[in-house]
Every structure is written in C-alpha cells, then in structure tokens.
Amino acid sequence: MDRGSLAAPATEVAPLLLGAHLVVGEVVLRITEVEAYLGDTDPGSHSFRGQTKRNSTMFGDAGHLYAYFTYGMHVCANVVCGPPGSPSAVLLRAGEIVAGVDAARRRRTTTKSDVDLARGPARLTVALGIQLSDDGTDLFSGPIRLRLDHEPVPFLQGPRTGVSGPGGSVDYPWRFWIPGNPTVSPYKASAPKRRAVV
DNA sequence: GTCGAGATTATCT
DNA sequence: GATAATCTCGACC
Numbered sequence: 001m002d003r004g005s006l007a008a009p010a011t012e013v014a015p016l017l018l019g020a021h022l023v024v025g026e027v028v029l030r031i032t033e034v035e036a037y038l039g040d041t042d043p044g045s046h047s048f049r050g051q052t053k054r055n056s057t058m059f060g061d062a063g064h065l066y067a068y069f070t071y072g073m074h075v076c077a078n079v080v081c082g083p084p085g086s087p088s089a090v091l092l093r094a095g096e097i098v099a100g101v102d103a104a105r106r107r108r109t110t111t112k113s114d115v116d117l118a119r120g121p122a123r124l125t126v127a128l129g130i131q132l133s134d135d136g137t138d139l140f141s142g143p144i145r146l147r148l149d150h151e152p153v154p155f156l157q158g159p160r161t162g163v164s165g166p167g168g169s170v171d172y173p174w175r176f177w178i179p180g181n182p183t184v185s186p187y188k189a190s191a192p193k194r195r196a197v198v
Numbered sequence: 199g200t201c202g203a204g205a206t207t208a209t210c211t
Numbered sequence: 212g213a214t215a216a217t218c219t220c221g222a223c224c
Contacts, residue, residue: 046216070216071206072208
C-alpha cells in the first residue's frame with residue numbers, strides 16, 4: 001500500500017487506516033478508530049461550506065496531514081484522501097500506543113493508563129506531538145509517517161447513534177473502529193441505567 | 199462506570 | 212461577535 005491507496009473516497013480509505021501505524025519520532029501509534037468526512041456530502045465537515053484557508057489542506061493531494069485547531073485548546077489530525085479537488089479526509093479519533101509509551105505519557109501527564117493516552121482525537125495529537133504547524137505535512141516523506149503495510153483487520157462501521165430519525169437524519173458520521181479494542185471511544189450510545197428520564 | 203456543565207482560542211460571518 | 216470534528220473535572224450510582 002502506498003499513497004495511491006489513499007486516492008479513494010474517505011469511506012473506503014477509513015477501514016484501510018484501521019490497524020495502520022502512524023510513526024512520529026519514536027512514538028508509534030496503531031489506529032483503532034477513525035471517522036470519514038466527505039466534505040461535499042457531510043454538512044458537519046469543515047469543507048462542506050466551501051474552501052477556506054483553514055481547510056485548504058483537505059482540498060489538496062491525498063497522503064497529507066490535515067491538522068486544525070478546535071475549541072481553542074485542542075488539535076485534531078486528519079489524513080487527507082480522495083483525488084485532488086475532493087475535500088475528503090479521515091479523522092483519527094483514537095489509537096493505541098505500541099511504541100514510545102514513555103514519550104507519549106510524558107506529554108500527557110493527566111492521563112493515567114496507557115489506554116487513555118490516545119483515546120480521543122485531541123488526545124491522540126498530543127500523545128504524538130502533532131501541532132498545528134504540522135498541517136500539510138506529507139505522510140510519506142515528512143517527520144510524520146503513515147505505514148500501511150499492516151494486515152487487514154476486522155472492523156465495524158456505523159452511523160451516529162440516535163440520529164436514525166426519519167427525515168431528520170442529515171448527519172453522516174461514518175465511523176469505523178476495531179471491535180474489542182479498549183482504546184475505542186467509550187462514549188457511544190450508552191443506554192441509561194435506570195435513572196429518571198433523559 | 200456514567201451523567202452534566204465549564205473552559206478556551208483560532209477561524210469565519 | 213459567534214462558532215466549533217473536544218477534554219477535563221466534579222457528582223452520583
């Protein structure tokens with residue numbers, strides 16, 4: 001697999017990234033959860049509203065890193081995919097540190113367990129040391145490297161829970177994750193215990 | 199473990 | 212001035 005593998009719709013690239021390794025310095029992350037963003041189809045995407053200076057990277061060539069600030073405090077990392085002109089990307093939501101745990105944990109002192117080191121989009125970037133200045137980095141020649149030489153892994157896919165309402169479901173949050181992995185986001189549909197009504 | 203509210207800043211209208 | 216692809220902390224079960 002190489003850069004060409006990323007020149008496909010985000011919904012097809014997303015499962016390819018599951019189980020892939022992202023190498024940043026001495027830290028190696030195994031991707032366990034991603035989310036596909038098709039800019040011209042998903043209203044939730046930054047690019048849906050048109051190209052701006054911030055998301056211009058997402059309009060560029062596949063195989064580049066799209067990093068952006070969110071909520072002022074956090075950085076999220078995406079892998080740009082699809083052919084040029086298609087503002088699609090895959091958001092890295094969660095991962096598992098398989099090497100360089102020390103370096104990752106050093107950056108995230110608030111985190112206790114190794115599992116929590118990269119459980120979450122913003123946490124992931126902190127653990128890897130990805131900054132806003134890394135936006136546009138080539139994932140095949142830059143300091144941040146994406147390795148797609150892994151074996152295919154089983155994965156699950158599903159829309160956001162609770163949005164299955166008829167007519168009102170304009171949301172298309174294509175989420176892909178590796179089932180059974182502890183690093184996958186815990187906050188999903190969680191059925192309310194038996195507390196009072198919501 | 200699960201639920202609810204606050205924090206904080208770059209970017210866009 | 213309003214918004215946002217989130218995280219953390221405290222409280223409850």
